[in-house]
Amino acid sequence: MRLHCLDITAFGPFGTTQKVDFDELSAAGLFLLHGPTGAGKTSVLDAVCYALYGAVPGARQSGQGLTLRSDHAAPATRTEVRLELTVAGRRLEITRQPPWARPKKRGTGTTTEKAQSRLREYEGPAGAWKDLSRSHQEVGEEITQLLGMSREQFCQVVLLPQGDFARFLRADAEARGKLLGRLFDTHRFAEVEKRLTERRRAAETEVRDGDAALLADAHRMQQAAGDIAEMALPDLAPGDPGLAETVLAWAAVARGTARERLTLAHSAVSAAESAQAAADRVLDDVREVARLQRRFTEARERATRLEERSDSHQEARTRMERGRKAEAVAPALDLRDVGEAEHRRASTAEAHARAALPASFADAGAPGLAAAARRAAEELGGLASARRAEARLGELTEERAGLDRQERADEDVLQDAESWLGTWETTRAAHQACIETAQEAATRAEQLAVRRDPARARLRAARERDRFAKDTDDAHERALASRAHATDTRAHWLDLKEQRLKGIAAELAAGLVDGDPCAVCGATEHPAPARKIAGHVGREAEEQALAVHQRAGEKATEDERRLGVVREALAAASAEAGDTPTDRLAEQEAELEREYGGARAAASGLHTARERLAHAELEHGRRVAARQKAELRAAARLSHRDTLDRERTLLEEELTRARGAAESVAARAAQLERRAALLTRAADAVRAAEDAAQRLKDADARLADAAFRAGFSTPQAAADALLDDAAHRDLQRRLDAWQSEEAAVRAVLAEADTAAAAQRPAADPRAAEQSAETAARRLRDAASAQDAAARRCAELDRLSARATTSVRRLGPLREEHDRVARMAGLAAGTSAENERRMRLESYVLAARLEQVAAAATARLRRMSSGRYTLVHSDDRAGRGRSGLGLHVVDAWTGRERDTATLSGGETFFASLALALGLADVVTDEAGGVRLDTLFIDEGFGSLDDQTLDEVLDVLDSLRERDRSVGIVSHVADLRRRVHAQLEVVKGRTGSVVRQRGVQD
Structure with missing residues (x-):
């Protein structure tokens, strides 16, 4: 990837359009981007990142959109970033425009336009640009695919942030893992760890559920067995070793005991059945004797009653004969x-x-x-004939009366129609006036609705303006305080640094050993080494002051950024609300609401008024038609009435002759x-x-x-x-009953077995019944015991079979759980087999870190004159996990030590070497995309002249790979050493850029 040209308009501190020609700056291979603090050096890099990815780097990515707009830009100037570059052999032009609150074309206030993106490609044969896309998503996907890097990787590889790599050198394994994970996208290995953990938990849950089901079946078998089991079920829990074997063994014992009880129950039922059969036979014999004895006694009593009623029987026979x-x-x-x-x-x-x-x-x-x-x-x-004439006369009278009723009804219709039609013009005018009034109200409501929305927007903006004004004052006070604190901490750090430099000889003398050459002069004798004076400032005190100053500077920058955000929001709200007080805007908006509500209420009657006019017109037509019909009916009645009168006279004469003296x-x-x-x-x-x-x-x-x-x-x-039917039937029934009873008594008394039973002693059926009931009860108890034993055996067999099936099913599940748990423990670094407790993701990242350390060492040796080498270490740190350790080997002492022990300058060029090495590895990881333009942001102020020369030589050597490197720094010495420069100059109306190439 090579940058050619960058155009910035109303972006960050740049109020007007600024043009950066990277082709001219890259001609020397090394160029300098400098300017005072706050001028906008980093904003140039932000613009490059925003053009490529639609977002700015790092912490600046929060609060994009309207906050990217310059406070110095004219209201009608839109924020825009245009970047021309070559990537993968294609020359592209990317244009980005964030959301913009532009002034309205009509009226006051602003309206927000959506963000826009455009991607064009230069076609060499045609010599023209061709539009590729205007979609944010398509442009982002195309650039990400061509570069092969995400925004985080680009910001870490192309816009080398030195502060991040200095922290990376001193960070622990966890922090290094997070950064490397973002750059090399090793989250898929973390997903593998997560997936293995989930599979282990799922397998463990299945095994525990199977054990729980097996234990549940065991407890059911215990309930089914009751008190027949000779041994109690052991107290077991899911996951206990030997659970399956214990349950199956106990089930076998319970089944054997249940079958023994079932055999005993069968024997008891057989004995009870024999006893009940004998008792039933005795009971049947006793009941038969008792029945015959009762039968004989009853027959003798019936014969006696027949003899007593013989006279009445003879009398009934006589009456039946008569x-x-x-x-x-x-x-x-x-x-x-x-x-x-x-x-x-x-x-x-x-x-x-x-x-x-x-x-x-x-x-x-x-x-x-x-x-x-x-x-x-x-x-x-x-x-x-006379009767027909009389009927016709009645019809004529009724018809004549009907004509009179019609005449009266038509007179009422005519009178009502004339009365209603007399007021028609007045009624129609009144309805028309109501319609016109409602139409005027509707027009007024539409006009007020157009004015209402801007009034609401201005009122809302005024309230935001008041709130942002207070927030601006608070943010301004915090920014002033943070700036003053940062200045104080810087002064304190510089004082301590100056004091340390004055006593640096004492620090060097502390490391002198007789016979060893001095690191400064090379002498092996040290007759008068410098001594530390009272109040000597050491490196730790200086570094602590520097850290305090850096934190104060970061806080001051953050407060300045927040102040800018609040001021931008205040300006936007003020531009929309104007200078009118909020109370006055609220009154105007309320007055518009009242007028609009009244107009809407008046306009709501338009439809009703139109319907009333339509109904009135229909009624007018109906009244006119009714009047015409009534007039026609009146004319027809006159001729009909004369005809009826003539016919009536003739009929009355005929009837007078026919009725005589009658009425x-x-x-x-x-x-x-x-x-x-x-x-x-x-x-x-x-x-x-x-x-x-x-x-x-x-x-x-x-x-x-x-x-x-x-x-x-x-x-x-x-x-x-003579007998009636009832009396005859009664006498016949009595005679038949006497005859039947007499025959039945004779038959019973003649039975041999009945007479023989009468000669025997009286039978006792109750005692026999009690014996039979006792035998039946014993049989029922034995049968119930047999059924219970059979059900117990069946239930134990069913549960045992299910438990056996569960044990067979759990075998493969246990094996899978053991295998998955072993793999999950190895991947998570918690298994005893993983001696270094290294996670899978850490293992992959360790390999990447080893590559980065090897690539960084090639440049670190040149920067440190062959003294330092970066090596990867997979040793465990304390009780933590291993795999992401980073050490430096000092060739002067031959010892390997942690990177956190490097001094400020050493940390800078070590982190620079690490950043360049990481850029090479990430580039290879991204598919070998060429990165022809790199930027290095700050950090050169901590180097001495010799180290600075060595660092610049290393950076200058990057041209061997046809790369150009931009150094972002405000170190004055770099202006003499680097000829191609891009200077950012800040002013009251915004920052501008000044460019100087090699030929200048």
């Missing part, structure tokens, strides 16, 4: 009763019919009454119908009474003859002897 004789007279008696009833009914009907006739027909016979009825019917037939023809017809009906009914009643009297006389003669032939002196005697 009833049978009377049955021959019964038809004549029934016929006489029917004739008498018919005669009474006919006489009564004749009397009622004659009572309804006029007195002139009181003694008339049936023929006279029939003749009078015929005459009335003939007169009634002559009134049929109406219908009344006259009713009189004739009633007379004809009465005469006809009377004639029929007279004839029916004469017929009934003759039939009664014939029935009396037949009854007297039938009673004489049946042997009765009078018909009444025959009637008294």
Whole structure:
């Protein structure tokens, strides 16, 4: 990767567009990026990283977006970073624009535009740029794929942060592991460790679950066995050794004991069944004797009762014989009763019919009454035409009344329509006015809605402005305090450094040994070595003061950054809210809300007003149509009424002739119908009474003859002897019961076995029943015991089979658990087989660290004049894990020591060598992508002139691999040694860059 050109606009401290030509700077292979503190040297590197990855390095990546924008930029200037580079043989141009709060084109305030990215490629044959993508995600994926490095790796390899590698030299194994893990992406090995741990836990859970299930089955077997087991189940827990063997052995003993109990239960049931059968036979014999004895006794008692009822039985037989004789007279008696009833009914009907006739027909016979009825019917037939005329007259009257009702209804319709239509114009004007008022309110509500959102935004921005103003004051005070503290700590450190330099001879003299050459002059005699004076300042005190100063500087930088963030937010809020007080903006916004609510309420009635006007127009049309129809009906009624009046006059004349003295023809017809009906009914009643009297006389003669032939002196005697069905059935039932009872008693008394049982002593069934019940109870108890024993055996067999299956299934699971647990312990470094307690990820990182140490040593030897060599160590540190140790071998002493013992200058060039070596290894790891441009940020101020020359020689040697190195430093001596320079100059209106190439 080689950088060609960088354009920065409104980014960081640069308020205007600044251009950096890396081709010119890289011509010498080594160039210097310098400027005063806070001018923006690191911001140039931030812009390179932001162009490539859309984010800035390290701690600066928090709070991107609007915070990347320069406070010195004009409001209409958009923040933009454009980088032109060559990577993998392709010349690309990347343009990045973070989110931007630009001024609104209309009105006041600002609006935020989204971030934008663009990637172009230069096509040599065409001599033009070709657009590749404008998607943030696609641009990021393309650059990451071409570079083969993530943003963290790029910031660690290309933008070499010296402070990070100095801490890396002094860090423990855990901190080194985190950094190397980010650079070499060894998280997959950590995932392997995690996966093995999860598999071990899963296998352990399966084994424990299997043991728990096996123990549960064992406890169920213990419950099923009850008290038959000769030995108790041992107290075991899941995971205990020998669990399966113990459970299976105990189950075998329980099954054997249960089968012995089942055999004993079978024998007990057989004995109980034999005893119950014998008791049942004895009980059956006793019950049979007792039954026969009771049967004989009951038969003797029944015979005695029959003798006592013999008289009543004879009387019933006599009565039954007289009833049978009377049955021959019964038809004549029934016929006489029917004739008498018919005669009474006919006489009564004749009397009622004659009572309804006029007195002139009181003694008339049936023929006279029939003749009078015929005459009335003939007169009634002559009134049929008159009755139809009378019915028609009624219809004409009702129709005439209907016309009058219609006329009155039409008059009401006409009057109502005229009244409603008279106010139509006023009503329509009122509805139209309501519609226009609602439309004006809707227009007003739309206008207020357009003004409401900006008012809300300004009020919200004003409140943020007030809050940010307070936060700005607080941040400014903290920044001033941090800056003053940093200045004090720097002065204190410089004082201590100066004091130490004054007494440095005493430190050197402390290491002199007689006979050994002096490190300064080479003499082997030391006649007057310098002595430490009171208040001598040592290296530890100086380093402690330097550490305090560095922490104070970092805190001051962080407070300055926070102040810038708050000021940028305050400026954005002030630009949107303006100078209007917040209270005044709140009042304006509330007033707009009230006006908007009122307009919305008024506009909500527009739809209702339109519906009311539509309904009124429909009603107007209906009223007009109703008035027209009523006028047409009135004209038609006049001619119809005249026709009805003429027909009515003709009918009334005809009816006057037909009804005579009656009120109406219908009344006259009713009189004739009633007379004809009465005469006809009377004639029929007279004839029916004469017929009934003759039939009664014939029935009396037949009854007297039938009673004489049946042997009765009078018909009444025959009637008294006659039995009804109920009495006959009762007598027959009593006679049949007597006969059946007599036959049954004789049969029982004639039975031989019954008579023989009566001669035996009285039987005692209760004692036999008790013996049988005792035998049955013993059989039930024995059967229950047998069933319980059988169920116990079956349950123990089932549980034992399931336990055996569980043991067989657990065998492979235990083997897998042991194998996975061994592998997980080795990978996690907790196993005893892992002597150095090295995790899998640490092992991989140790190999990478060994490569880095070898690559760094090649440059460290040149920088230290062959004195120092970096070596990797996998020794354990205390009780921790091993694998990521880093030592330095001092060729002067021949000893290997920890890198934390290096001095400040030694730490710098050791960390620089480590950074360059790490860059080579990460580059190879990333697929061999060429890194033609590198940056080294600060750290040169701690070197003396000779060491500085050696370091610059090493950096200059990087040109052998066609690399260019940019040094970021404010050390004044470097300006004389490095000719190609990029100077960042800060000012009140923002920073600018000044570039000087080799030819300058």
